[in-house]
Every structure is written in C-alpha cells, then in structure tokens.
Amino acid sequence: MGGGITLDHFLVLGLIVFLLGAYCVLTRRNAIGILMGIELLLNAANINYLAFAYFGGARYDGQVFAIFVIMLAAAEAVIGLAIILAIYQNLRTIDVDATETLSG
C-alpha cells in the first residue's frame, strides 16, 4: 500500500473471494455448501465488474451486468435449492457423494 487504493486492490479482493468460493465448491460434500460457494464466486465476478466499471469509465454497463448477475443468481439459488429439497425428499440426504443413482 502507500499509493492509495487502485484497481489492483479491488481485483485482488475479488480474486480472494473467488478462491474462497472455488475452494468451497471443490471440497464440500453438502449440496447447500456447494451452492454457497457458487454465490461467493458470483460475488467475486460482480466485484470485478464494478471495479472495471468504476476505473475503466464504462460506468453503467458494468452496473447493469452486475444486476443481471444478481438476478440470475437468484434464479439459480431458487432452482438449486428446489432440486436439493427434491433430492432430500427422495434420498433423505443431500451428500453429493451419496446421490450416485445414475452411476453404473
């Protein structure tokens, strides 16, 4: 630090959030935990959108895309949680390692 907060600071913050989300997605067995990791990933992407919108001059384009991402994240969460509830009703578990009915 020293020279003030620059674009790189925000990009590195987005990178850290992305890595936390990626680690969460890779290592969780609980399906809801995986969905939480996906939400961290989407937030990291949004941080990058808004950072580039602010520092790159294309202001409203980045904000509109960030709102689209939030909107689709809502749809994704609704569908994902509905699928998880349906799996739970059938198998009484949401461990993704246990849902291997289709494997040979």
Place this chain on the structure above:
Amino acid sequence: MFDSVAAQIVFYLVAVTTVGFGAIVAFSRNIVYSAFALVGSLMGVAGVYIMLAADFVAMVQVLLYVGGIVVLTIFAVMLTQGIGDVAVSNRAAGPVLGFIMTALAGAVMLLAILRTPWHLAAPVSISATTYGVGNAFLGAYVLPFEIASLVLLAALIGAVVISRQDLQRDADPRQDAAVRPPAASSADAPGKVEG
C-alpha cells in the same frame, strides 16, 4: 481516486469483513455457521459496491442477496438437516487436493492481474446512479431485461414443480395408480395445482 487515509481504512475494513466471513463460509465445518457467515460476506461486498460508486447495485445486493437468497439458503439448511447432526454434515472432501488446485489457479490469476496493463479512464464523479441504470435497462439492454423476466418466471414455476412432492406423484402414473379413482386420471394433468 482513493488516495486519502480514510478511504484506505474503509477499504481494508470492508475487505477484511468480506474475506473474513467468506473464510468462515469456506472453511467452517458447521453448515449453519457457513449460512450465517454468508450474510456478513455479502454485506461486505455491498460495502465494496458503495466504495465503487454503485449505490443502486449495493441496495439490490442487500435486498436480493442478503434478504432473499441467504434467507432461502438458511431455510433449506433447516429443512434438510436435523439440527443435531449439523456438525458432521459439512465435512470436506479432499481438502489438500482442493487447496492445491485453488492455490494454482490463484497464482495464475494473481500473475495475470499484476502483469496486465489495465486501461484506466478518468475517475467518474460520485452521484446517484439510478437514473443512468434505469436508462441503460430500458435503452440499450431492454431485450436482456425482458428475457431476464422470462427466466425468473421459468425459475419460479420450475421451483414449484420440482419441490412439491404431490405434484411429482401426480406426474408419475406408476405410483399409487390402484388407489386413485379412475375418473380422476391425474396422469393426464401433471400441472394440476390442487395437490
């Protein structure tokens, strides 16, 4: 742009909030702790949005993410887990392998961030963004905007159809066909709402 000491303090405060709660989300073994830490992490991200002069996006983040998605996630956690066994419900699979892959990807992306000469424009002035965002939504982005409403409608109907057990049973003609009165013939009407 953010040259003052106060701006640096605010940035690091918001960043530490986001990353700290995000670490709880990623590393906690209790899924309930993860779900509630997601609230803090997303609020920190909303603070980042405000720093980046995106007040409307920050409000949408608080309303939709913190108020909607996280509450939905906590509902799902409570509906699918016995509260007693949450300690074992969130165990990690292959943490070493996951850490190695994440660290490799992070190193590559960090290198890309630091080496790329980003095109920087003049700083935008801090002002209310709702006017510009509304113009963009109903101007250049009106077609994606309308399609997004269709996506949300499809997601709503899909969620209802997927998660309601009686609808699934009605859609499956093989189950309990014997006890069903023949006049009902619900197999022909999978979209019947009255379960």
